[in-house]
Amino acid sequence: MKGLLLLLLLPIWTSCLLLLSVLSNARPVPLISTISAPALSPEHEPVSPISATTAAISPGMQEVRAEQRHHSDKKLLIPLIFTSSALGIIMLSFLFLWVYRLKSSSNSVQKSLQNSGPILGRLNSLRMTTTKNGSVSVIEYRLLEAATNNFRESNILGEGGFGRVYKARFDDNRLAAVKKLESGGQDAEKEFENEVDLLSCIRHPNIISLMGHCIHKQTRFLVYELMQNGSLETQLHGPSHGSALTWHIRMKIALEAARGLEYLHEHCNPPVIHRDLKSSNILLDSNFNAKLSDFGLAVTAGAQNKNNIKLSGTLGYVAPEYLLDGKLTEKSDVYAFGVVLLELLMGRKPVEKMAPAQCQSIVTWAMPQLTDRSKLPNIVDPVIRNTMDLKHLYQVAAVAVLCVQPEPSYRPLITDVLHSLIPLVPVELGGALRVTESSHPVGPKPTAN
Template sequence: MLALTSSKSREMVGRKGLLPMIDYTLLEAASNSFSEFNVLAKGISGDLYKAHFNEGITALVKKLNGGKQEYEREFENEIDLLSIICHPNIISLVGYCFHAETRFLVYEMMENGTLEAQLHGPTRGSALSWHIRMKIAVDIAKGLGFLHEHCNPPIIHGDIKSSSVLLDSEFHAKISDFGLAVAVGSQNKANLQRSAALGYVAPEYVLNGEFTEKSDVYAFGVILLELLMGRKPVEKTAPSQCQSIVTWAVPQLTDRLQLPNIVDPVIRNTMELKHLCQVAAIAVLCIQPEPGYRPLIADVLHSLIPLVPIELGGALRIMERLACANQESVSFDWHITIDLPDEHGKS
């Protein structure tokens, strides 16, 4: 990516090396003056543009919304963290740019944009099969697991949402939007003046400002509901009324008869009922009101991997399951289980 660096670049030093500041004129030319035709996705924090540089180099440019004071800390925070974090399920930052009051982040290219755009945009999730959705969930869990379990100190992302999940040409998922991320033990209310996106915020943060790894787990649970149902985290039910996907879904997630009916029509009847119930059970645990009842993201990951075909990086052997379709079901050692009630209300 050296070809993207201007001679006037200043540099920010991270443990991975030098992160270049890219000249605005290069970004402008590569994005066709930030043309609407180059918009890959629109988000709360900013719009994503496809950028085609010289020598066949492509990248993803995020043009941040808001004024300098409002987003300066988040902009610097994202640069600081992504300059030292390296993981297959966390987005790579290749550069950044200042132009007047506007800030830009330049990511590796992610051809399929955001998960939000894929689920709720014009295609309405038609490109996302059941197995692809489970693969995306596993990828997000892997990224969060790295932040929670393998960073020292652990990092709380703080802004997990479907628009923070970027998808490459093969729908591998990577987490972005680290503006609100904090290291465990360093956060305080002053650092969290702007809350995360509506619909993903854990109850404990709304009530008392508590902000932990379990807050990320709650947001992950909301994304899991989006993947299952194809619904937005918050939807209007009347001109002045909204309903969260959590409030709407929970009573139906624990009803075996009702559960298949609330699944996104795009994927309805394309999965085994046992697998659907397992994902519903995981989602229910993740969105528990009490943080202590939510699982660790590592346990969520271990429970999701058996639902993803081996070809997509999981542990599910599709051909073997097809061969056993008329025999007794294959047994998995689930790490998370919930006894869902049957049609008579019994567990």
């Protein structure tokens, strides 16, 4: 800052020195010598005849010449003063502009921290780290320890093969979810880095926001915005068995999950394949707004070569071509989305045990009945049975059938799925359906299986 200021002021100082130099050289020297000349003794200063004659003929000639030279110097000084003043004004203007932009940039950073979520706006001890695609906050371990009450069991929100998720309450009573990843070797480390890299640059209403991360010894932590209603899996298959999810809420969740997936496939460059889309990775906030989460297995299009990408996913959601041939595309995510749509429709798990050593997927079980309109109402989740327009039910079933086609090329793009769901969701929930258009349930009451 000081160096730049000196650099900007240097031309002004140079101009000032130049002006002083010009002023010192612009004094009327001849006039002074003429005035002092009579004081000189003739014996020390001999006067030539020519000089004496000239002085006798025109005694004021030397004064006139000195005056002319003085006027000439004044004419030179005027443009020099003007030029130096203009240069000074320009330099000062640039300096003020630079200071203003510096302050504006600082203010914008502060505002972005305040608006970036419940943690970043509050904690001043954060530092930023640069990832491949963006930057993300590093949160001190002591803050996470205090916010989770030393990772007390009563604060556990969920648990899985990766570790546990804790509810965190920070000093200003703001909440977050802290995922504690137990040490799992190189794969766990790679998934952690992958999630941080991707979520540091992705911003979308239907994709979970990463507030920050922490590495403490061998343990890694990811800090997310808190989703008060947990996962879709918990809502559908947990103690409530979907009782809080009406038909319209389920369609809203499907629509928002499709919007998040469309952003990954169509608006990220390069496109992102989630690779582990499932009901447990669709999180719901207090208003049942849905957000995709868990990007540890996500890959960018072009990097999904069978040779360098380990086969991963969850049984029941993995597309057959990926499971059998390792072929991974955006259509693999569309297949998984179709399974989630069936879960919402029927309230069943993606894979259910038929016998101790026998399992059946929801796709295998439901496919024959999804295409039969007389049987379709009977397989709908009892919680929402007879609460929707049958035309809408047929349409959702048709979309689900297309999404879970064994042949990837027969599956629609997620954009097409999105456009099919928008008319089924009420306007107030983010769709295009007018409340007056929502028909009362029609058709006979379904019979038991």
